[in-house]
Amino acid sequence: MTLIVEDLVAGYGDARVLHGVRLTVGDGEICAILGPNGAGKTTLLRALSGMVKVRGRIALDGAELAGRPPDALARQGVAHVPEGRGTFMPLTVEENLRLGAYVRRDRASVEEDLERVHTYFPVLRTRLKQAAGSLSGGEQQMLAIGRALMLRPRLLLLDEPSLGLAPLVTRELFRIVQAVNAEERTTVVVVEQNAHLALGIAQQAHVLETGRIVLSGTAERIRADEQVAQSYLGYRV
Numbered sequence: 420m421t422l423i424v425e426d427l428v429a430g431y432g433d434a435r436v437l438h439g440v441r442l443t444v445g446d447g448e449i450c451a452i453l454g455p456n457g458a459g460k461t462t463l464l465r466a467l468s469g470m471v472k473v474r475g476r477i478a479l480d481g482a483e484l485a486g487r488p489p490d491a492l493a494r495q496g497v498a499h500v501p502e503g504r505g506t507f508m509p510l511t512v513e514e515n516l517r518l519g520a521y522v523r524r525d526r527a528s529v530e531e532d533l534e535r536v537h538t539y540f541p542v543l544r545t546r547l548k549q550a551a552g553s554l555s556g557g558e559q560q561m562l563a564i565g566r567a568l569m570l571r572p573r574l575l576l577l578d579e580p581s582l583g584l585a586p587l588v589t590r591e592l593f594r595i596v597q598a599v600n601a602e603e604r605t606t607v608v609v610v611e612q613n614a615h616l617a618l619g620i621a622q623q624a625h626v627l628e629t630g631r632i633v634l635s636g637t638a639e640r641i642r643a644d645e646q647v648a649q650s651y652l653g654y655r656v
């Protein structure tokens with residue numbers, strides 16, 4: 420799925436957060452969104468999944484998505500793993516995963532997809548009857564991504580998947596995201612504070628600052644340019 424975003428404006432009430440964002444993510448590509456706290460990264464993902472009011476253009480393989488409600492976008496294959504994961508803590512792992520398929524009509528293949536999620540995240544198979552709230556942070560992030568995969572997403576939006584996780588767990592998580600992207604050809608937009616990790620799996624990257632994209636390029640170029648990293652990201656990548 421090719422994602423084209425043009426002149427995207429979004430915010431909360433009268434407060435405008437995004438001031439005309441423009442970006443393209445090629446079919447099957449991973450795109451990293453970097454930038455400081457409060458830049459509007461989460462708002463951008465919310466705009467892409469219909470959770471905030473938007474103006475401008477959001478097109479997924481030519482289909483216009485701007486202004487459509489979240490459930491309609493989910494049916495178009497847009498899966499959003501929110502900041503803080505959004506798993507339902509009192510529900511079991513299996514219930515959470517099945518919820519991920521709620522907009523799907525092809526019930527028969529849901530079982531197949533559960534199997535597929537277990538292949539990516541073997542630890543979830545051993546925890547199916549356990550409350551999601553009893554999982555470790557890393558397992559909860561795996562569950563959140565697994566739940567998104569139950570939608571058979573064509574566009575997967577990940578908001579700070581590494582937040583609060585140990586480096587080893589984070590690396591494993593990113594390896595799995597890369598495998599999903601490679602095997603399912605799912606287009607991915609990942610927001611990440613850990614620029615080094617995100618640039619390691621992305622083809623393209625954009626730096627967002629106060630609601631505007633201030634820098635775009637191949638992940639390789641942005642990673643290679645230390646000065647850019649210092650001035651825009653505020654740290655070494």
Ligand SMILES: Nc1ncnc2c1ncn2[C@@H]1O[C@H](COP(=O)(O)OP(=O)(O)OP(=O)(O)O)[C@@H](O)[C@H]1O
Pocket residue numbers: 431434436454455456457458459460461462463502
């Ligand atoms: N629900 C909300 N209502 C009103 N303002 C909000 C809301 N959520 C975010 N904002 C504001 O929008 C701006 C951008 O926030 P956003 O969460 O998109 O940034 P971010 O880049 O994801 O930051 P972080 O790196 O801290 O997650 C901030 O000024 C924030 O205060």
Ligand SMILES: [Mg+2]
Pocket residue numbers: 460461462502578
């Ligand atoms: Mg955020």
